[in-house]
Amino acid sequence: xxxxxxxxxxxxxxxxxxxxxxxxxxSASSGLPTFRGAGGLWRTHDSVSLATPEAFNTDSxxxxxxxxxxxxxxxxVQPNPAHYALAKLARKMPGFQALSxxxxxxxxxxxxxxxxxxxxxxxxxxxxxxxxxRCGHSETNFVLQAKQQSKDLDIxxxxxxxxxVKTHDLxxxxxxxxxxxxxxxxxxxxxxxxxxxxxxxxxxxxxxVDMIMVIGTSAKVYPAAGYIEDARAKGARVCVVNxxxxxxxxxxxxxxxxxxxxDAATLVPRLLEPxxxxxxx
Ligand code: APR
Ligand code: ZN
Numbered sequence: 065x066x067x068x069x070x071x072x073x074x075x076x077x078x079x080x081x082x083x084x085x086x087x088x089x090x091s092a093s094s095g096l097p098t099f100r101g102a103g104g105l106w107r108t109h110d111s112v113s114l115a116t117p118e119a120f121n122t123d124s125x126x127x128x129x130x131x132x133x134x135x136x137x138x139x140x141v142q143p144n145p146a147h148y149a150l151a152k153l154a155r156k157m158p159g160f161q162a163l164s165x166x167x168x169x170x171x172x173x174x175x176x177x178x179x180x181x182x183x184x185x186x187x188x189x190x191x192x193x194x195x196x197x198r199c200g201h202s203e204t205n206f207v208l209q210a211k212q213q214s215k216d217l218d219i220x221x222x223x224x225x226x227x228x229v230k231t232h233d234l235x236x237x238x239x240x241x242x243x244x245x246x247x248x249x250x251x252x253x254x255x256x257x258x259x260x261x262x263x264x265x266x267x268x269x270x271x272x273v274d275m276i277m278v279i280g281t282s283a284k285v286y287p288a289a290g291y292i293e294d295a296r297a298k299g300a301r302v303c304v305v306n307x308x309x310x311x312x313x314x315x316x317x318x319x320x321x322x323x324x325x326x327d328a329a330t331l332v333p334r335l336l337e338p339x340x341x342x343x344x345x
Contacts (some may be wrong), residue, residue, distance in 0.1 A: 072303060072322050073338045079274035081159040083267070083295050084150060085288065089280020089307060091170050093329040095141040100282050101308070105134075116252050120194075124234050124244055131247040135188040138168040146279070146332035147174035152340040154180040161267050165281060165288050167249045182260045184288045190248030193237035201239035202248060256287060264291065273300035277335075280306065280328045283313045305331050 076082075088098035099106045113119050114130045151174045154160050162181045164171055167188045171181055192202035235245040250256055276295035283289040292302060292313045302313060303322040312323070324331050333340070 068322055068324070069335070072324075072335060075275060075301060076336070077338050079159075080157070081267075081271055081273050082153075082157060082161075082275045082277070083273055083291065083300070084153075084160070084162045084277040084279055085281055085283070085291055086150070086162055086164040086166055086171070086279050087281020087283070088166060089305075090146055090164075090328045090332075091141075091144070091166055091168050092280065092307070093327050094144045094147075094168075094170055096137060096168055096170075098280075100284070111252065115249075117254060120246060120251070124246075127247070128234055131188060131249065134167075138170070138188055141170070143170040143174035144329040146328045147171050147176070149333040149336045149340055150174075151176035153336050156339050161264070163264060163288070163291055165285065182263050184250070184256050184260055186247075186249040186257060188247065188249065191235070191245045192248045193240060194243035194246050195237070195240060199237060199240040199243065201237050201245075203245075206235070206245065268294060268298060271298075273298040276300045276302055278302060278304045278306075278313050279332060282311050289314055303335070305335070 088096065088104075089101075092098055092101075097108075098104045099111075101107075105111075109130065113122070114127055120127045147170050150162055150171065154162065154177045160180055162171065162176065163184055164181060165185050167183070167185050169187055169189050172178070172187075172189075190202055190204045191206040193199040237243050237245050255261075273295045276292055278292060281289075283292060293315045296302065296315070296318070301320050301322070302318065303324070304312060305324050305326070305328050307325070307327060309323065309325050324335065
């Protein structure tokens with residue numbers, strides 16, 4: 065309500081070191097599915113057979129199809145006003161860092177400064193060699209060629225037993241020529257990219273945190289969700305933007321926290337207005 069908005073704006077105007085933990089809800093009104101809400105990807109698809117290293121070993125083709133499908137979907141939609149507002153905040157506030165769980169590339173397409181966007185779970189728009197340690201080859205904007213996609217695999221009905229193509233149809237690393245290329249995203253059970261972990265640690269070590277905005281995320285997946293408590297420990301107040309008033313961050317609710325219920329695409333530009341100015345409606 066107006067009082068909350070005023071107190072939030074007052075705090076924002078005094079803040080110089082701000083974090084934002086971004087989730088699928090940020091991209092929902094761009095037209096991409098979330099994971100756990102209605103129509104969420106983990107409601108219609110089985111994350112264990114699609115988003116784990118074991119899944120890739122079991123059926124690389126299925127996993128490749130799933131990520132190619134998600135990449136294709138991401139390219140069909142546009143960034144929304146919240147992506148642009150956060151990018152503008154980054155340009156106006158050097159002490160702002162976005163910690164994004166999203167792999168959809170929409171923040172990047174909204175010209176979010178890359179130095180202020182930590183891709184906690186990687187991106188659909190990069191592929192890398194299975195052998196991260198020794199080979200480490202990676203490339204961006206790789207497109208799985210049609211010929212490599214198995215004909216009889218209908219991604220929309222992933223539960224159907226699949227006649228997956230043999231792995232020789234799938235892209236092999238052009239550098240070491242030994243391992244398959246894999247989507248450059250973080251799967252369940254995998255650690256976050258070293259460089260990203262370092263960047264966030266550096267930010268946390270550089271001083272206190274005035275605020276962490278928790279935008280469009282159920283904050284259930286760790287270590288990403290752990291950054292909320294880390295920020296609190298550095299003095300941050302928490303501002304949740306979520307469609308669902310029940311989705312509060314783990315670690316409970318503290319006095320002085322804000323909760324703004326609604327669509328991120330509408331709320332985020334309004335919340336950031338004092339710093340980024342009026343954005344065209
Ligand atoms: N505006 C704001 N919030 C929204 C909107 C919207 N338009 N639509 C949905 N939400 C909220 C939902 O209420 C929910 O709290 O966004 C959140 C989406 O939660 P999830 O579907 O769990 O997505 P996310 O939190 O990003 O998942 C985290 O889990 O599967 C892994 O790696 C994957 O990065 C993902 C991680
Ligand atoms: Zn390789």
